[in-house]
Structure formats: structure tokens, C-alpha cells
Amino acid sequence: MNKSFFIKNNNSRCNIIIKSNYIQNYLNKLIRKKRKIFCIVDINVKYLVKEILELDNCTIIFIKANESIKNIKVYNKICEKLLIKKIDRNSIIVAIGGGTIGDLVGFVASTLLRGIEFILIPTTLLAQVDSSIGGKNGINTPFGKNLIGTFKQPNEVVIDTDVLRTLSKREMKSGYAEIIKHALIKDFKFFKWLDKNYKKIFNLNNKILREAVSKSIEIKLWYVKRDSKEELISDNSRAMLNFGHTIGHALETNYKYSNKLNHGEAISIGMITEAKISQKFGYLNNKNLELILGHFKRTNLKIFDPQIKNKKTIDILLNDKKNSNNQINIVLLRRVGSSFFKRNIDIKKITDIINKI
Ligand SMILES: NC(=O)c1ccc[n+]([C@@H]2O[C@H](COP(=O)([O-])OP(=O)(O)OC[C@H]3O[C@@H](n4cnc5c(N)ncnc54)[C@H](O)[C@@H]3O)[C@@H](O)[C@H]2O)c1
Ligand SMILES: [Zn+2]
Missing domain, CATH: 1.20.1090.10 (Dehydroquinate synthase-like - alpha domain)
Known part of the structure; x- marks a missing residue:
């Protein structure tokens, strides 16, 4: 069963695709676009990007994800790395990982250069059923969770339940x-x-x-x-x-x-x-x-x-x-x-x- 949803708000639209065994195909297709692609990937699912590792138009940043990455320091580091690699407003950012990667990268994408197109590829069950849906992005502060953030829908969410096989x-x-x-x-x-x-x-x-x-x-x-x-x-x-x-x-x-x-x-x-x-x-x-x-x-x-x-x-x-x-x-x-x-x-x-x- 393949399924897709579509959500449209005032100035944004988001496709949600649910498909089996699909991510590598999807990424191979994406990098054929004549645009710079920046993937921010949870190290636990690095196998998903092995076929696109060394391509000219694709930069990959690996992160060891957990709740503690959702902070202003990691946000800064990612923004700097993307700027060094000359990200521009025509680039696409892809977040591949659980909800922490999605929330953080969504926040980067919705603020850097005043907003860059982004795609979420959620790899935990939590991210597939919840955090990748609805356009809330953000980071934590010592005063509480998600206190700094934005509302911005990703352009696409690609859900493949096969990736859950490695999840604890x-x-x-x-x-x-x-x-x-x-x-x-x-x-x-x-x-x-x-x-x-x-x-x-x-x-x-x-x-x-x-x-x-x-x-x-x-x-x-x-x-x-x-x-x-x-x-x-x-x-x-x-x-x-x-x-x-x-x-x-x-x-x-x-x-x-x-x-x-x-x-x-x-x-x-x-x-x-x-x-x-x-x-x-x-x-x-x-x-x-x-x-x-x-x-x-x-x-x-x-x-x-x-x-x-x-x-x-x-x-x-x-x-x-x-x-x-x-x-x-x-x-x-x-x-x-x-x-x-x-x-x-x-x-x-x-x-x-x-x-x-
Ligand atoms: N934006 C929203 O609307 C929203 C909604 C709900 C939750 N959230 C946020 O989501 C976050 C929690 O997300 P989470 O539970 O995905 O946490 P997470 O991103 O920390 O992932 C949990 C663990 O699973 C690992 N992992 C990820 N994919 C894997 C895979 N396929 N195989 C093996 N290991 C894998 C990660 O490396 C990590 O160690 C919280 O920060 C929460 O606030 C946001
Ligand atoms: Zn929740």
C-alpha cells in the first residue's frame, strides 16, 4: 500500500509520501536535480546515503542524534558548515533521522537565509507518525523544550517503514x-x-x-x-x-x-x-x-x-x-x-x- 497526503497552508504546501523500500531511490532521483543538496543525517542511518556520498552537488553532514543536539550551539555549527559550503536560497536541505534531527534541521532550514526548501525523511516511528508532520520546528533551552522555533512546513516528507527494522x-x-x-x-x-x-x-x-x-x-x-x-x-x-x-x-x-x-x-x-x-x-x-x-x-x-x-x-x-x-x-x-x-x-x-x- 502506497499512500500520500497533501497539506496546504496560506503560503506553503507539503507532500507526505508513505512508500516501501523507497529512500535510496528517492535520494538518487533528488540529486539529479540541478540544485545543491545538503543532507543532514543521523549517524545511525548512514547506510541510507551511501550511494550519494561523493557527489559534487551533494554535501552530507553526519550527526550523532539525541535530544541534546536540539540546542543553539549545534544550530550555529550546522548553519556555519552550510554557509562554508556556499548554501544558497535555491538549495535543498534534507533531514534524515528521528525527531531531534527533523526539529533541529527544520529550524535551520526555516531561518537560514530566511528560509530554504527542506525535505524530511523520518527514520524513527515517532518522527514518522508525529514530529515530521505539521511544520513545527525548534530547539530546546534550559528553561524548557522547544521554546525557540518556527512554524514552517517541509516541502516533502518521505516515510518508509522499512527503515524501522534497525530501531530499538x-x-x-x-x-x-x-x-x-x-x-x-x-x-x-x-x-x-x-x-x-x-x-x-x-x-x-x-x-x-x-x-x-x-x-x-x-x-x-x-x-x-x-x-x-x-x-x-x-x-x-x-x-x-x-x-x-x-x-x-x-x-x-x-x-x-x-x-x-x-x-x-x-x-x-x-x-x-x-x-x-x-x-x-x-x-x-x-x-x-x-x-x-x-x-x-x-x-x-x-x-x-x-x-x-x-x-x-x-x-x-x-x-x-x-x-x-x-x-x-x-x-x-x-x-x-x-x-x-x-x-x-x-x-x-x-x-x-x-x-x-
Ligand atoms: N515537531 C513536532 O511537531 C514534534 C512532535 C513530536 C515530537 N517532537 C520531537 O521529536 C523528538 C524525539 O524524536 P525521536 O524519538 O525520533 O528521537 P531521536 O531523533 O533522538 O531518535 C531516537 C534514537 O533513535 C536513533 N535512530 C533514528 N533512526 C533510527 C533507525 N532507523 N534505526 C536505528 N536507530 C535510529 C537516533 O540516533 C536516536 O538515538 C523530541 O525532541 C520531540 O520534542 C517534535
Ligand atoms: Zn510528542
Whole structure:
């Protein structure tokens, strides 16, 4: 099954292609264009560029990717390397790697020379179902995640689930967390389907995996198309995609983005905590909470970390770019498949609930 999506905003358009065994062909075709190509590649997938390594119009920069590369120093270094190699506004930048490479390179491409065409080739499940979709680019600061960034769609996203064969089980689970998030906020049927098929996803059954990736992208695009810049007009806002992320990001920041807790693990804990908050406030009934907890336990997703009770995590929560005046804005659930944005909850109420978990 090949599939493609197309998204158009005011001044940008993006093709999303889902195809098997395709990346090397795609790159071979791309470098035939009479334009300078700059590939920024995660060292873990360097085999993908082996056929285009020594070409005149193609510069390749390898990076050992992890969350800590999303910072201003690495951003500077990449910009300088590209400028030394005489990048111009007619060049194309290609990011090949997981979400950290995609976020960072997207930020480079959308700012360098006031914006250069770019292509994302996501190689983790998380990047395929989430981070490469929707045009958010950015880097972290010690004050929090993604606090510096841009909204700019890549020109193309090329998704090939075959590259996931080398991905660790831990990273597969991290990506799965974003898939289940899409089901929880918007699609009960998809949740039930995942509950039936999750083993096949983890075992890399190509057909099921592609179906999960494609459905996930469809849900994310549904929100992006309605609210590309997260302007929070209604419960159809892109902000719903932040379910699990308010607490998840605070945890990640507390862990200083170290490998002790990856993004999917942090938001898994965040989703369960925010589901519990939804239940304590009386929005989500016990049956739905049990459904969610049951699925997280079966799939072995993380549901707790003692650091959520740490005062530092709470302080970071208050610094979240969405919050102010000791009050928290957060996405909650009404039931599996339905979410809404709750404004101005007193932080004390949240900490009371968290401390009893
Ligand atoms: N922009 C957005 O809308 C958005 C949405 C969700 C998440 N994100 C961001 O995405 C980032 C997380 O992305 P991630 O989980 O992909 O992390 P990552 O890029 O660090 O990749 C995880 C690990 O997998 C390795 N890897 C990548 N592809 C591989 C492959 N095919 N085989 C073997 N190893 C491979 C990487 O080298 C890395 O060690 C976070 O920074 C998060 O904030 C952004
Ligand atoms: Zn996320």
C-alpha cells in the first residue's frame, strides 16, 4: 500500500509520501536535480546515503542524534558548515533521522537565509507518525523544550517503514506512545484497533505498521489543517495534540533531556497522569480510565516516574509557555477518543492529585 497526503497552508504546501523500500531511490532521483543538496543525517542511518556520498552537488553532514543536539550551539555549527559550503536560497536541505534531527534541521532550514526548501525523511516511528508532520520546528533551552522555533512546513516528507527494522524496541515504544495519543484524543475505533493489533506493530508487520502510521498522520493532519499555528479557537485546535505533553515536557526538562527518559516515555507518564487528572475532575469516568490503564499495561508503556512529584517538576510546569499566574492550561479527556482544552486550573489542585498518585 502506497499512500500520500497533501497539506496546504496560506503560503506553503507539503507532500507526505508513505512508500516501501523507497529512500535510496528517492535520494538518487533528488540529486539529479540541478540544485545543491545538503543532507543532514543521523549517524545511525548512514547506510541510507551511501550511494550519494561523493557527489559534487551533494554535501552530507553526519550527526550523532539525541535530544541534546536540539540546542543553539549545534544550530550555529550546522548553519556555519552550510554557509562554508556556499548554501544558497535555491538549495535543498534534507533531514534524515528521528525527531531531534527533523526539529533541529527544520529550524535551520526555516531561518537560514530566511528560509530554504527542506525535505524530511523520518527514520524513527515517532518522527514518522508525529514530529515530521505539521511544520513545527525548534530547539530546546534550559528553561524548557522547544521554546525557540518556527512554524514552517517541509516541502516533502518521505516515510518508509522499512527503515524501522534497525530501531530499538525502546524507540519503537516511544513512537507508539504518540500513536496511542492520537487515538486517545480523537478516535475510539482506532484505540480498539490498536488494542487488537499492537503486537503486530511492535513485531514490524509491514501492513499493520503502515496502517497505524497512516491513520496517525491522518489524525494529526486533521488538527493541523484546522489550526496550523495552535491558535486555540476550539476543541478542534492543534493544542489537543499536546495531551500528555504538559506533564511529559516538565518531566523531560527535569531530566535535562537525558537518555534516562525519552520523549515517548515522558509523554506516556504524562498521558496517564493527565487521564487521572481528567478522572479526578469528573470529566473521565472510571471505566474509560481503566480502559486506558489496561492498554498501557498490556503494551508495557511507562505509567509512573517518582520525579512527577518533585517540586522542580512542578516549577517547570508553571514555566510552560502555555501557563501563567500559578494556573495551568492542560488538555483533558472526556472519554477515549474525545479531548478538550481546560484553562486556568489552580496548580495546587494539580499537585494535590499528583501527590496522591
Ligand atoms: N515537531 C513536532 O511537531 C514534534 C512532535 C513530536 C515530537 N517532537 C520531537 O521529536 C523528538 C524525539 O524524536 P525521536 O524519538 O525520533 O528521537 P531521536 O531523533 O533522538 O531518535 C531516537 C534514537 O533513535 C536513533 N535512530 C533514528 N533512526 C533510527 C533507525 N532507523 N534505526 C536505528 N536507530 C535510529 C537516533 O540516533 C536516536 O538515538 C523530541 O525532541 C520531540 O520534542 C517534535
Ligand atoms: Zn510528542
